[in-house]
Amino acid sequence: MIIALTATTQLGGIAWLIGRPFRQSLLVSLASYAVLSISAIWVAPAFGRTPLSCVPEKGGAHAGIIFCVTNRHYVTPELKSALNDIVDDLNTSFPGIQLGVLDASFPFLNDFPMLPHLSHNDGRKADLAFFYKDSDGRPLPGGTLRSPIGYFAYETGRSACPATRFDLHWDLNWLQRVWSKHELDIDRTSKLIEAATANPRIRKVFLEPHLQKRLDVNHPKVRFQGCYAARHDDHIHLQL
Template identity: 35%
Template sequence: MTLYLGITFLLIPLIAPIFGREKLKDSSYIEAHTFFTKLLNRNYIKAELHISLQEIAASYQKQHHGIKIVYLDANFPFVNGFPLFPHLSHNDGKKIDISFVYLDQNDRLTNRKPSISGYGVFEKPTNKEYDQTKACKKNGYWQYDYSQYLTFGTINKNLKFSEKATKDLLLAIVNHQQIGKVFIEPHLKNRLRVENSKIRFQGCQTVRHDDHIHLQLK
C-alpha cells in the first residue's frame, strides 16, 4: 500500500506529462467528488482541458460564489486508447464528467452530491418529457441505466436538483471555445432550455446522462 501511494501521488504526476496529460488538482474552483477518483488515478487530463476547466469554473463562480465544478471521472494518466471502465470514451485525456448542481434542505446551493460515487441518482423525465432510457431499453440496450448500481450508496438524500444553477453551468461549458461536445440526457436539455450544437445525444450503446454532464475538447 505504501508503494502504491508513493507511485500514485509522487511518481505518476511527474511521468504523466510525458504522455501529454497532467493531474487535475483540487482548488477553490474545482474539486474531485471523491478521494477515490484520485486514489485510482482517474483524474488526469490534457493541459488544454485543464485550462478550459479553470476558465469555466472561474466564470461560473462569478455567478454562483463558492460553488465549484465538482468532477467525477476523467482519464488515466497514460496511453491513448486504454479503457477507463465503465466508460467507452474516457481514454485520450480529452474527456471529463461533471456533476450537476444541487440545493440543500434550505434551498441554498451546495457542493454536496446525492451519491458516494457521484453517479446513479438520476433526474428522471417527467410524464410529459421524452424518456430516452425507456426507448433505449425497448430497443435492447439493457445496460443504458446500469449506472444506478454504481452509486456505492446514496447520501444527502434531501438534496434537490437545481435547474437554474445547472443550466448556468451547462451554458458556461458550451459557451467555452475549446469545448467540442457535451452529453446530457435529451429531456434535461429541453427542460433547461439550452440550445447549442455542441450538445449531443451520446447514443444508446453507452449509459444515461441524467446524473452528470460529459464534456470533451474539440
C-alpha cells in the same frame, strides 16, 4: 485480479503483482500502489496528462477524492485550462463557486480503456457533477454528490431509450431510493452548461434529452449520447 485492478485504477494491477512475492503481500501492494500513484503526479506530464486538484477550493475545479485515489483525475493541459475558464465564467454569476469533476482519464497511454466509459481514454474528456440544493432550497457546495461515486443517481424524466438488458444505459431503478434526495440546482447547472458550450475549446457536451428540456439548454454542442452509452441524467460529459 490484475485485469480488475488495472481496469479500475490503471496502476493497481502492477502494485498487486509487486506485492505477490512478499509474505505481507497486501501491505506491500498497498504501499506500492501509493508510491506509484504519487509518482504518477510528476510523471504524467511527460505523457501529456496533468492531474486535476483533489482539494475543493473556492473558484476552482476539483476531482472527488474517490477519483483521485483511483487515478481517474487526469486530463490534458488543454482540458484543464478549459475547465478553469469555465469556472472563471461561472464565478462572474456565482462568486466563489466550486466545480466538482467525476471521471476524467488515467495518467498514462491513449486508448487505454477506463471502464465503464467508452471514450475516456485520451485525457480529452471529463464528467462533471450536477449542482444540487438541500431540502430547504439552499445551494450545496459544488462537488456534493447524491451517490458515493457521483454516478447512477438519476434525475427523474422520460428516458429516450427503450429498456434493453444488454447496453451501458443502465437504469438501476432499485438503487434510486437509496441515494440522497438533493434537488437539482437548475440555475447553477444550466449556467455551467452555458459556460461549457460558450468555451471555444469544448466541442461536445452530453446530456439526456429530458434534462436538456428541463434546464432549457439548446445549443448544437449539447447532444444526446445515444442509447448504447451510459445515461447522462446523473452527470454532464464534456470533451474537447
